[in-house]
Amino acid sequence: MSVIIVLLLCSFVMAVGFLLAFLWSVKSGQYEDKYTPSIRILFDEKKDNRK
Amino acid sequence: METPPKITDTVQQCYHCGDSLRGEQIEHDGKLFCCSGCKVVYEILEQNDMCNYYTLQSTPGNSPSAIEVSRFDFLDEESVQRNLLNFTDGKTGKVTLALPNIHCSSCIWLLEQLYKFDSGILQSRVDFLKKQLTVTFLHTKTSLKKIAILLTSLGYDPELRLDAIEKKVESETTRSLYYKIGVAGFCFGNAMLFSFPEYLGVDANEKTLRETFSYLNLLLSIPVFFYCSYDYFRSAVGGLKKKVINIDVPIALGIVLLFTRSAYEILTHTGPGFVDSFCGLLFYLLLGRLFQSKTYDRLNFERNYKSYFPLSVIVKKEGRETTVSISSLKKGDRIVIRNNEIIPTDGLLLRGEASIDYSFVTGESNSIGKVLGEMIYAGGRQVGSVIELEVVKEVSQSYLTQLWNNFNDESKSDHHLSNLSNGVAKYFTMAILAIAGSVGAYWIQIDTLTAVNAFTGILIVACPCALAISIPFTFGTAMRIYGRNNFYIKNIHVVEVMTQARVMVFDKTGTITHAQRSSIVFNGPELSQDEIDAVLSLTKNSIHPLSRLIGDSFSGNTVYVNNFSEELGKGIRGSVKEFHYKLGSRQYIGGIHRSEKLNETRVYLSINDEVRGYFSIVNSYKEGLQDILRSLKSSFKFAVISGDNESERVQLQKIFPPETELRFNQLPSDKYDYIKSLQTNSKKVIMVGDGLNDAGALMKSDIGIAVTENISNFSPSCDVIMDSSSLSRLSTFITFARDSKAIVVASFILSFLYNFVGLFFAVQGKLSPVLAAILMPLSSITIVVFTTVTTKLFAKIRGLS
Amino acid sequence: MEVQKFSYDNRIVRDFTIASVVFAIVGMLVGIIVASQIFTPELNAGIQYITFGRIRPLHTNAVIFAFVGNAIFAGVYYSMQRVLKARMFSDLLSRIHFWGWQLIILSAAITLPLGITTSKEYAELEWPIDIAITLIWVVFAINMFGTIIKRREKHIYVAVWFYIATIVTVAMLHIVNSLELPVSFLKSYSLYAGVQDALVQWWYGHNAVAFFLTTPYLGLMYYFLPKAANRPVYSYRLSIVHFWALIFIYIWAGPHHLLYTALPDWAQSLGTVFSIMLIAPSWGGMINGLLTLRGAWDKVREDVVLKFMVVAVTAYGMATFEGPMLSLKNFNALMHYTDWIVSHVHVGALGWNGFLTFGMFYYLVPKLYRTELYSKKMANFHFWIGTLGIVFYVSSMYWAGLTQTLMWKQFTPMGTLQYPNFLETTLQIIPMHMIRAFGGLLYFTGVIVMAYNLVKTAKQGSFLANEETEAPALQKAELSSKETFHKMLEKRPIQFALLAFVAVAIGGMIELVPTFMIKSNIPTIASVRPYTPLELQGRDIYIREGCNNCHSQMVRPFRSETERFGEYSKAGEYVYDHPFLWGSRRTGPDLHRVGGKYPNLWHYFHMENPRSMSPGSIMPPYPWLLTQDIDTASTAAKIRTMQALGVPYPKGFDVTANEILQVQADSIAADLQRNKVPAESNKEIIALIGYLQRLGTDIKVKQ
Numbered sequence A: 001m002s003v004i005i006v007l008l009l010c011s012f013v014m015a016v017g018f019l020l021a022f023l024w025s026v027k028s029g030q031y032e033d034k035y036t037p038s039i040r041i042l043f044d045e046k047k048d049n050r051k
Numbered sequence B: 001m002e003t004p005p006k007i008t009d010t011v012q013q014c015y016h017c018g019d020s021l022r023g024e025q026i027e028h029d030g031k032l033f034c035c036s037g038c039k040v041v042y043e044i045l046e047q048n049d050m051c052n053y054y055t056l057q058s059t060p061g062n063s064p065s066a067i068e069v070s071r072f073d074f075l076d077e078e079s080v081q082r083n084l085l086n087f088t089d090g091k092t093g094k095v096t097l098a099l100p101n102i103h104c105s106s107c108i109w110l111l112e113q114l115y116k117f118d119s120g121i122l123q124s125r126v127d128f129l130k131k132q133l134t135v136t137f138l139h140t141k142t143s144l145k146k147i148a149i150l151l152t153s154l155g156y157d158p159e160l161r162l163d164a165i166e167k168k169v170e171s172e173t174t175r176s177l178y179y180k181i182g183v184a185g186f187c188f189g190n191a192m193l194f195s196f197p198e199y200l201g202v203d204a205n206e207k208t209l210r211e212t213f214s215y216l217n218l219l220l221s222i223p224v225f226f227y228c229s230y231d232y233f234r235s236a237v238g239g240l241k242k243k244v245i246n247i248d249v250p251i252a253l254g255i256v257l258l259f260t261r262s263a264y265e266i267l268t269h270t271g272p273g274f275v276d277s278f279c280g281l282l283f284y285l286l287l288g289r290l291f292q293s294k295t296y297d298r299l300n301f302e303r304n305y306k307s308y309f310p311l312s313v314i315v316k317k318e319g320r321e322t323t324v325s326i327s328s329l330k331k332g333d334r335i336v337i338r339n340n341e342i343i344p345t346d347g348l349l350l351r352g353e354a355s356i357d358y359s360f361v362t363g364e365s366n367s368i369g370k371v372l373g374e375m376i377y378a379g380g381r382q383v384g385s386v387i388e389l390e391v392v393k394e395v396s397q398s399y400l401t402q403l404w405n406n407f408n409d410e411s412k413s414d415h416h417l418s419n420l421s422n423g424v425a426k427y428f429t430m431a432i433l434a435i436a437g438s439v440g441a442y443w444i445q446i447d448t449l450t451a452v453n454a455f456t457g458i459l460i461v462a463c464p465c466a467l468a469i470s471i472p473f474t475f476g477t478a479m480r481i482y483g484r485n486n487f488y489i490k491n492i493h494v495v496e497v498m499t500q501a502r503v504m505v506f507d508k509t510g511t512i513t514h515a516q517r518s519s520i521v522f523n524g525p526e527l528s529q530d531e532i533d534a535v536l537s538l539t540k541n542s543i544h545p546l547s548r549l550i551g552d553s554f555s556g557n558t559v560y561v562n563n564f565s566e567e568l569g570k571g572i573r574g575s576v577k578e579f580h581y582k583l584g585s586r587q588y589i590g591g592i593h594r595s596e597k598l599n600e601t602r603v604y605l606s607i608n609d610e611v612r613g614y615f616s617i618v619n620s621y622k623e624g625l626q627d628i629l630r631s632l633k634s635s636f637k638f639a640v641i642s643g644d645n646e647s648e649r650v651q652l653q654k655i656f657p658p659e660t661e662l663r664f665n666q667l668p669s670d671k672y673d674y675i676k677s678l679q680t681n682s683k684k685v686i687m688v689g690d691g692l693n694d695a696g697a698l699m700k701s702d703i704g705i706a707v708t709e710n711i712s713n714f715s716p717s718c719d720v721i722m723d724s725s726s727l728s729r730l731s732t733f734i735t736f737a738r739d740s741k742a743i744v745v746a747s748f749i750l751s752f753l754y755n756f757v758g759l760f761f762a763v764q765g766k767l768s769p770v771l772a773a774i775l776m777p778l779s780s781i782t783i784v785v786f787t788t789v790t791t792k793l794f795a796k797i798r799g800l801s
Numbered sequence C: 001m002e003v004q005k006f007s008y009d010n011r012i013v014r015d016f017t018i019a020s021v022v023f024a025i026v027g028m029l030v031g032i033i034v035a036s037q038i039f040t041p042e043l044n045a046g047i048q049y050i051t052f053g054r055i056r057p058l059h060t061n062a063v064i065f066a067f068v069g070n071a072i073f074a075g076v077y078y079s080m081q082r083v084l085k086a087r088m089f090s091d092l093l094s095r096i097h098f099w100g101w102q103l104i105i106l107s108a109a110i111t112l113p114l115g116i117t118t119s120k121e122y123a124e125l126e127w128p129i130d131i132a133i134t135l136i137w138v139v140f141a142i143n144m145f146g147t148i149i150k151r152r153e154k155h156i157y158v159a160v161w162f163y164i165a166t167i168v169t170v171a172m173l174h175i176v177n178s179l180e181l182p183v184s185f186l187k188s189y190s191l192y193a194g195v196q197d198a199l200v201q202w203w204y205g206h207n208a209v210a211f212f213l214t215t216p217y218l219g220l221m222y223y224f225l226p227k228a229a230n231r232p233v234y235s236y237r238l239s240i241v242h243f244w245a246l247i248f249i250y251i252w253a254g255p256h257h258l259l260y261t262a263l264p265d266w267a268q269s270l271g272t273v274f275s276i277m278l279i280a281p282s283w284g285g286m287i288n289g290l291l292t293l294r295g296a297w298d299k300v301r302e303d304v305v306l307k308f309m310v311v312a313v314t315a316y317g318m319a320t321f322e323g324p325m326l327s328l329k330n331f332n333a334l335m336h337y338t339d340w341i342v343s344h345v346h347v348g349a350l351g352w353n354g355f356l357t358f359g360m361f362y363y364l365v366p367k368l369y370r371t372e373l374y375s376k377k378m379a380n381f382h383f384w385i386g387t388l389g390i391v392f393y394v395s396s397m398y399w400a401g402l403t404q405t406l407m408w409k410q411f412t413p414m415g416t417l418q419y420p421n422f423l424e425t426t427l428q429i430i431p432m433h434m435i436r437a438f439g440g441l442l443y444f445t446g447v448i449v450m451a452y453n454l455v456k457t458a459k460q461g462s463f464l465a466n467e468e469t470e471a472p473a474l475q476k477a478e479l480s481s482k483e484t485f486h487k488m489l490e491k492r493p494i495q496f497a498l499l500a501f502v503a504v505a506i507g508g509m510i511e512l513v514p515t516f517m518i519k520s521n522i523p524t525i526a527s528v529r530p531y532t533p534l535e536l537q538g539r540d541i542y543i544r545e546g547c548n549n550c551h552s553q554m555v556r557p558f559r560s561e562t563e564r565f566g567e568y569s570k571a572g573e574y575v576y577d578h579p580f581l582w583g584s585r586r587t588g589p590d591l592h593r594v595g596g597k598y599p600n601l602w603h604y605f606h607m608e609n610p611r612s613m614s615p616g617s618i619m620p621p622y623p624w625l626l627t628q629d630i631d632t633a634s635t636a637a638k639i640r641t642m643q644a645l646g647v648p649y650p651k652g653f654d655v656t657a658n659e660i661l662q663v664q665a666d667s668i669a670a671d672l673q674r675n676k677v678p679a680e681s682n683k684e685i686i687a688l689i690g691y692l693q694r695l696g697t698d699i700k701v702k703q
Helices: A002-027 A036-040 B036-047 B052-056 B069-076 B078-084 B105-111 B144-154 B168-199 B207-228 B230-241 B248-267 B275-292 B399-409 B419-446 B448-461 B465-484 B493-500 B508-512 B529-540 B545-553 B625-633 B646-655 B668-680 B692-700 B724-762 B769-797 C010-039 C052-083 C091-111 C127-149 C158-177 C194-229 C236-250 C254-258 C265-291 C297-302 C304-326 C329-335 C339-368 C376-408 C422-428 C430-460 C486-490 C492-517 C533-544 C559-565 C600-608 C632-644 C653-674 C684-694
Strands: B026-028 B031-033 B085-088 B092-098 B121-127 B132-138 B312-317 B320-325 B334-337 B347-351 B354-357 B368-370 B387-391 B487-489 B503-507 B513-523 B562-567 B571-576 B579-584 B601-607 B610-621 B637-641 B661-663 B685-689 B703-708 B720-723 C003-009 C180-184 C187-190 C466-472
Touching: A002 B168, A002 B207, A002 C158, A002 C194, A002 C236, A036 B105, A036 B121, A036 C236, B026 B036, B031 B036, B069 B078, B069 B144, B069 B320, B078 B085, B078 B092, B078 B144, B078 B320, B092 B144, B105 B121, B132 B144, B168 B207, B168 B275, B168 B769, B168 C265, B207 B230, B207 B248, B207 B275, B230 B248, B248 B275, B248 B419, B248 B448, B248 B465, B275 B465, B275 B769, B419 B448, B419 B465, B419 B724, B448 B724, B448 B769, B465 B487, B465 B493, B465 B724, B465 B769, B487 B724, B493 B703, B493 B724, B503 B508, B503 B668, B503 B692, B508 B513, B508 B637, B508 B685, B513 B545, B529 B545, B529 B571, B529 B579, B545 B601, B545 B610, B610 B646, B625 B646, B625 B724, B637 B668, B646 B661, B668 B685, B668 B692, B685 B692, B692 B703, B703 B724, B720 B724, B724 B769, C003 C010, C003 C052, C010 C052, C010 C091, C010 C339, C010 C430, C010 C466, C052 C091, C052 C127, C052 C158, C052 C194, C052 C339, C091 C127, C127 C158, C127 C180, C158 C194, C158 C236, C180 C632, C187 C632, C194 C236, C194 C265, C194 C304, C194 C339, C236 C265, C265 C304, C297 C304, C304 C329, C304 C339, C304 C376, C329 C376, C339 C376, C339 C430, C376 C422, C376 C430, C376 C559, C422 C430, C533 C632, C533 C653, C533 C684, C600 C653, C600 C684, C632 C653, C653 C684
Parallel strands: B503 B637, B503 B685, B637 B661, B685 B703, B703 B720
Antiparallel strands: B026 B031, B085 B092, B092 B132, B121 B132, B312 B320, B312 B334, B334 B387, B347 B387, B354 B368, B487 B720, B513 B610, B562 B571, B571 B579, B579 B601, B601 B610, C003 C466, C180 C187
């Protein structure tokens, strides 16, 4: 099943990519505040504010 | 005493700050404002159609004019800014402020639009859970002071303390934990992926495949070994250096063997190795770490005297008043202390009626009068008019600071690694090594390879992963449950120590008594209204707490008192109409001094030098105190240490079991020493207290429980912050701690069972990777589930939400 | 530095929305047609371009890539701009992305009915279109990462992470799976053969579902569900954890589509294990979604948007539970190749993707046109009729699947098959198929109503192409903390994503080349020979007509199957199959052992009119095969391509190929003529018969 090695490497490299992304996101303090962002997205643009 | 009069609903309110509209009022599109300041704020909000700020909460703001801008002067100071700013490059600055008033999502919405109020503000971000606001601003266009005033005018008064937010360090450590977990998890997942073919019987003819897989595995194990495992090695080595075998020793041992054996097998093509078990092990261990590293965002257990102190104080130089940060106070400076301000450092009284309330240094509810030229120690709170002091010591040398530092260098025996698991670990390790050694010795005669396999195999399966994670998960869960019941513990180890404590020491004032709710009765013939009025008026002239207590206990109208005088600490006198009133101690009013055991504080009243009777002031004790004592009597020895006089002795003796030790007139240092003495005969002590006067004791005790009316308020450095409402459940908390410990023990047994299964194969040198791969995660998961579930269950049984 | 005024690009959102709605109608209409063709084969009116085999792929492509695809883009373009507080990186790229994608869909709509297909499920499009897809996808990627770079909001909301995962992974899957060697402008052969091709295909097939139909929709859920409910997601922490967990596990569940096939055992089990593991993160997402609405169920009762989303999330939960169950060997043994799978797929498609999309549109369109929804009544009607449609569809297919598999496996006491005639089992479930079609019709009606409702909404409102807004510029990283390389780190996610992608592409290539040089270690069977030129042509006709949509070529090692079809299939038999033709659904019987089972004559008549040979058959007639000439011009090229792919044709075989083809064709024609059939040797039917007669005969014991 030589092809499985290919798939495997693809998945692996992909996973590495995501791992790095994860490390970055921690590094850059993405997850320091694990609550406020979920509220932040609820604020609408000015226009919609006064219903 | 110039508190603004209560606003009744009939009075017109300012739309912005809600102050009652007295005198001139400004009208602006149909809304009334007390001052132009409020109107301006409103206008800005309106221009940016952010007015649903008002719909979200009515009259939320503060009147800019009402804010004493001078309060924030010190923020312009270099030294202060250095203290507060997290970053500045001279042009832009970034500061994180604590805003206790953040309470709902609309706060976030408003505060993150600060830039609309002040063009100098580039960005503002809220951390809702921490109740913090981080502001990035241009020094050129605005200033800390401006920002502080803006926030205050919006109704978010920033909390500016000397121990400003310096929590960065903490977040760094948790971050690195996240990295490690990420790496371990990643390697674990992929190692599993690469190991399955082996387990699932990849056919022999797919050699290339197998080798690729095992080499990839080896690759994965490297970061886990060198990066993720580092802490365990360090702790293990550190332990051994100190001649103690802590839980991390067998773990480190297991880790090393797992790695080396796997590497060997892979490189020599003798087997697939245990890489997936290895990565999994670290993954679970680190998860445990994460779970136990939980802290409460809003609480601070490390507060010290600085937390009370204002950042700044007013200094008077040739008639001009300037605010300076207290750290820059010099000997000889002349400082001005207003009503209810705290004296930052020791000084001589130069001017004004000084009446210093040391309650949060000594717990003594009475405030002490001082005469000109007398020495006033730091930490006291001036009650009454403005006074001026000459600084004789810099803050760092002040009495209080000294006192504090004495406590500090006595650092608490750090139970960072749990004694429970370490205790087990010692014997465990010995046993395992013994088994491994003997088994190895046995096999060596028959066949070396098996010997090696058996030896390493034993140490691998015995690697007490489950042992290591059961504590974090049990106590961690317990900690969360405690938190839900307003009993906030510093870290999970507190749970364990709680189970070992045998002595419980209470501080009296505020802790087990209600400082406010004392009952005041007049013993003696009924007082006439005139007399009442007179007494009332008399007390109004004094700021002595007892006078105030008495004054507040009556209602009447004040009448003019002439030739009023107060002998500090003794009593007050004055004449109303033709009558001459004296209020104070027995001697003071001229009665013969009979030394009688009192279970109450008495204030005698004489009219025209004849004793009229006395006011008896009895402290009322908190509800449920009795129950606690009853339920803990069996397992605890009690003691009460109070800064107050003996007056309560009888009362206390009634409540506490006979053998209880009662100590009065205790200075903070006395309390501290007392705890120390208790500990010397190796008893673990729980100290229940409040106020700074207990700080030393709280710190010295094995478990310092600070009782506070409001969790987010100040509390001295301690191990537990408890809402005073939960005091009555203290016994429940302790029994629950014991339950948790029992659960841990049970889980140990559970994990041993797994170990035995593993050992059974290992001793025969037959520990296959598959088996390890199944046993290890299985045992870990079982432990996690078992501990968390049972802990929650017990919480239910104990009636903890 | 200071506050920046900018505007959100709403036009692109609107365009994608319109496209999505249009293709929803088209795709589902085609769906209803194919569904009906199963019980009324003559529905294609003898037109080859709309026979089942050709337009079934049209249906799947239209729904997945046109309807869902456009919906994803609409949602992503809307939410991403707002979450990141930035206009899309480049309007031009947005436009290119939009029109490019529509062109791709158009080309698909043209090529598939023409029978131009690779035969790989969900990847039927031929190589030029594959390349186009790749290019457009890259455009999308640049546009998206560009936006992330110039964002004004420091925190990257979890939804965007899901989008990132989608973009990177889909790109890789698409490329790896579509590696094929062109024969001519519109014809190519897969780089992989047989088992390997199957593995790659289903690795792709599964992850297409994972990363095209799931991750982007989770992203959309995490944005639109909280917005619609106006309350934060239940646990943001959970959403983060569940994202990373999902990402690390999903990629490996693929092989569970090939249980009991010729795929090595361990690879199958691998798929199973990881599929089981998937339950956790998937349900994490569902629970998070549902709990977001805890204590707000009253809202759900009024708000149709929430209604749609609740059903969608529930459907997601069902599908993600059923998936792992289906990957359990014994359950899979029962249900594979049956309508159960069809049902499973449609729980996801109609419930999860469909309903979430509808909910999103009902929320989106009024916002875009700054007005209220035209008619809540209609929307509610849509909701109920849609739900009803799903119920009819799903339940009928479950039932059909169960019935058929039980009949397949039913033995008499004497140990012979209870229903030896496969057709019986097919006819048995015809009523179910009618109900299914009806369910589809209901669902379709709902969509029509929605389209009308949305158009009306748009009419009554005024479209806001550029939504003005403002936000403070994102403060550069130096501010946040001392480390100076932090700034560089800021750009990392993009760098990483690209690096990962490039590395994958290159690494993949490097790995692939030797893969085809070295002898694949599938046990090769001496008697297995390459296809003759005629068979090769016949095979391509088989592919063109999409026979693999109804006929499998994979006899699994069960008594019930070996009894019915013959010796079970060996991996070694497929070494020359570029592409593999295992199929995934047995509407008709398996054909792997059909070779030599019937005389040529039978095939001839059967193709002309299936009913003549097997009364009641629901297979459409293929009269055009009798009249159309074999495309001998392409033979040489095809041989050369096969040689390039490592098929051991002797050197220079391409030159002589057509002569050899002619010889074999003549022999078959002669045999037919002997039976008074005026068959000409140059007609396609001859080639097809040649191929069918060859099927599985390599190792068949001649009687």
